[in-house]
Amino acid sequence: MPHPVAKLHDIPSGTTKRVEVDGVEVLLCNVDGEIYAVEDVCTHDGGPLDQGRLDGCRIMCPRHGAIFDVATGAALTLPAIVPLPTYDVRVEGDDIFVEV
Numbered sequence: 001m002p003h004p005v006a007k008l009h010d011i012p013s014g015t016t017k018r019v020e021v022d023g024v025e026v027l028l029c030n031v032d033g034e035i036y037a038v039e040d041v042c043t044h045d046g047g048p049l050d051q052g053r054l055d056g057c058r059i060m061c062p063r064h065g066a067i068f069d070v071a072t073g074a075a076l077t078l079p080a081i082v083p084l085p086t087y088d089v090r091v092e093g094d095d096i097f098v099e100v
C-alpha cells in the first residue's frame with residue numbers, strides 16, 4: 001500500500017501544493033474540489049509552477065507567463081508548446097495518492 005503524498009485538507013479549493021513523489025516534483029491542484037496532479041516543472045524552461053497562480057483549471061508559469069490546463073496538462077499559450085506530464089490521483093477520505 002503506497003503512502004499518501006498529501007492531505008486533502010491542506011489543499012483548499014483554488015490552491016496548489018508541491019510534493020515529491022518517487023523523485024518527481026509533482027504539483028497537486030484543487031480545482032473546485034477535484035485534485036489534479038501535473039509535473040511541477042514548466043515545459044518551456046523549467047519554471048516553478050507552484051509559484052504560479054491557479055485560476056480555475058489554468059495555471060500560469062511565473063517565469064514567462066505560459067498557461068497550462070492542470071486537468072489535461074495542455075499548454076494553452078506560448079511560450080510553452082509541450083504539455084505537462086499528468087499523473088493519476090486517488091483520494092481516499094483525507095488522503096491523496098499519486099501514481100508517477
Ligand code: FES
Nearest residue numbers: 042045047061064
Ligand atoms: S519557464 Fe515557464 S513560461 Fe518560460
